[in-house]
Amino acid sequence: MNIDCPLPVDTEETIRLGHGSGGELSQKLFRDYIHPYIKNPWLDRLHDSACLPFAGGRLAFTTDSFVVSPLFFPGGNIGELAVYGTVNDLAMSGARPMYLSCSLVLEEGLPLKTLARVMASMGRAAAQSGVQLVTGDTKVVERGKGDGLYINTAGVGVLEHERAIEPGAICAGDRILLSGDIGRHGMAVMASREGLAFDTPLQSDCAPLHGPVHDLLEAGIRVHCLRDLTRGGLATALVELARARGASFVLQESAVPICASVEGACELLGLDPFYVANEGRFVVFVAPEDEPAALDILHRHTVSAASRTIGQVTAVGRPDVVLTNVLGCERLLDLLPGEQLPRIC
C-alpha cells in the first residue's frame, strides 16, 4: 500500500440509493471513490472474501462500528478513527495488526467528496499502521435513516508469542503506566460539536498504538495487560479491568496528566476528564521490576512519549479503583450509569 494516497476527488455528486444496489452505480462508487484510496492485491481481487496468508498459531480478531458526530473533528475524522480504533484493539491483545475490513453504511445525500476524503484518510491511516484493508462492503440507506456515514472495521492480527495479555494476568504489585494526557479526543469532538473555541486549539489524540506495544513485547517486558482508553475514558477502562480481574487499583490523581484546554472545556461542560474518551492513549500493567525499562521504551515513541506511572495493583480479591489526591483524600471510581458524551467514536 502506498502511503502517498491519491488526493480526494472534488465533485458535487451525492450518494443515491442506487449506489447500494450492487449494480453499475455500486461498481462505479467502489471504482472511483473507495478503491483508489485503499487498494492492495487482495482487495483488487474483488471476491466475496479475501484469501490471506497466515502463519498460524493464534490470531486476534476484533470489530468496531464508528458513528462519531461530526465526521470531521480537530485532529482527525471518522476514517482515521475507524482504522486506528481497530488497530489499537488488536494491539491491546498483544497482536500484530495485519488485515482490516471496511464496511460502510452511507446515507442518501452524502456528498461523494466527503466519502473520498474519509477513504483517503483510511488509506493513509492503514499504511501508517502497517495494515491492509483487504475486504469490504457498502450499503446505502434512505435520507433520514443514517447520519452521513457509519463505518465498521473488523481486524485480524497475529499473536507472535505465547503470553496471555489480558485482565486475568494482572498481578498484585503490577505498576499501571499511562501513555499520555487524557481526554483530548472526547473534548475535541465536543468542542467542535458545540462550537467552542480555545486559546490553545484542542486536537484529538487519535493515533495508532501498535508501535510501542510491539517494542514492549519484543524487549521481553512482562506486560500483563493492555487497554486502550476509548468510550468512558481512563476511569471506565480501569473499573472494567478491576472487575474482570477482581483486583484493587490505587491511582495518584496528580500523576494523571490533563492539559489545560481539556481541563477548561471539562469545567465549562461539567464533565469529568477521567470519563472522557481518548483514541490514542492506553494503560500498561507491568511487573514492578520492569517498570523503568517499560517507561524507557514508551518514551521512545511520539505517541507515548509522555508515559508515566499513575498507580499500582494493591491486591487481588476485591474489585475497586481508588483515586487518591495530593491531600490524601480518596475517591472510589465506578462506571457512569449512563451517557456522558454520545457518539464520540
Added chain:
Amino acid sequence: MNIDCPLPVDTEETIRLGHGSGGELSQKLFRDYIHPYIKNPWLDRLHDSACLPFAGGRLAFTTDSFVVSPLFFPGGNIGELAVYGTVNDLAMSGARPMYLSCSLVLEEGLPLKTLARVMASMGRAAAQSGVQLVTGDTKVVERGKGDGLYINTAGVGVLEHERAIEPGAICAGDRILLSGDIGRHGMAVMASREGLAFDTPLQSDCAPLHGPVHDLLEAGIRVHCLRDLTRGGLATALVELARARGASFVLQESAVPICASVEGACELLGLDPFYVANEGRFVVFVAPEDEPAALDILHRHTVSAASRTIGQVTAVGRPDVVLTNVLGCERLLDLLPGEQLPRIC
C-alpha cells in the same frame, strides 16, 4: 455453543443513548440482551480482541453490513441474515467458516425485546453454521439517525486446501450449476414491505451454504468458482464473474427455476426475477467431467436439493452473459444501472 438458545426476554424497555456509553447501562445491555444468546468461551473473556487458535496456512476474511427493512420478514430476520450472509461469503471462497464478529448500531427507541429476538436468531444461526460469535461492539445513535438496528458481521474462515476458487479459475467448458429457485428472499422482503399477500406464502431462502460447499471440496470435485446470489440476484452475480474473468457464459432461461409466487410478485411489481436478491442460493462453476458427481452431492443437502445445470462457459476472452429462451432468442444480461430493491439485505 448451545443450539437450544434461551428464549428472548419479554420487556417493554427501549434503547436509550446511555446504552451506548460504555458505562453501567452498556454493560447491562450486553449482559442481559446480547450475551445470553451468543455466549462462548472467547466472547466470555470480554477483552478488546478475541485471541483464537488458528492452524495456519491461509485464512479467508470477509465483512457485510445488514440494513434490511423490515427487520423481520417471512422466513427470517436481520439476525439470521447477518450470520448466514457472512458464513456464505466465507464458504464461497472455499473456506470453512470459523469465527464471526457482531457489531450493532442501535437507534434510540428500539424495543429491547426486538433486540433480544434478533440476538436469539443470531445465536441459533451461528450454531447451525458451526461458527462462534467471538467479538463484538455496540453503538447507539439518536432517534431518526438510524432505522432500529443495523448489524455488521465480519468472518474468518480457514482454507483447508491449496486450490484457488475464484473468478480467475473459471475455464471454457465449465458447467454452471444453480442450487435452487431464485428470487425468494427479495420478493419475501418486498411482499412484507408492501403488504402483499399470496395464495402460497412467500418465504425468504435465507440459509447457510457451507454444508454443500464442504462436501463438494472434500469429494475432490474440480470446483473452479463459487458465488452466492445476493443483492442484484443471479444476473448481477454472473455478469460480475464474466467481467472478472473476461469470459462468455450462455444460460438456458428455461433451466432457471422460479416459483409461481415469485413470478407473480415480480410481474405485479414490474421486477425481473433474474435481478432479485437471494440469501441461500449459489452458483458453482465446475469442470464438465465433474458435473454429474457435483449435482449428486448438491442433491443430498436440503438447501441445494433442487440444484441443476443452467448453462456453461463458452469461451474466455470476451465478457458477456447470454440468456437463451426455448425459442432460441438471445438476451444479453448486464448490470442494472441503479437500484431495483433498496435495503434488501
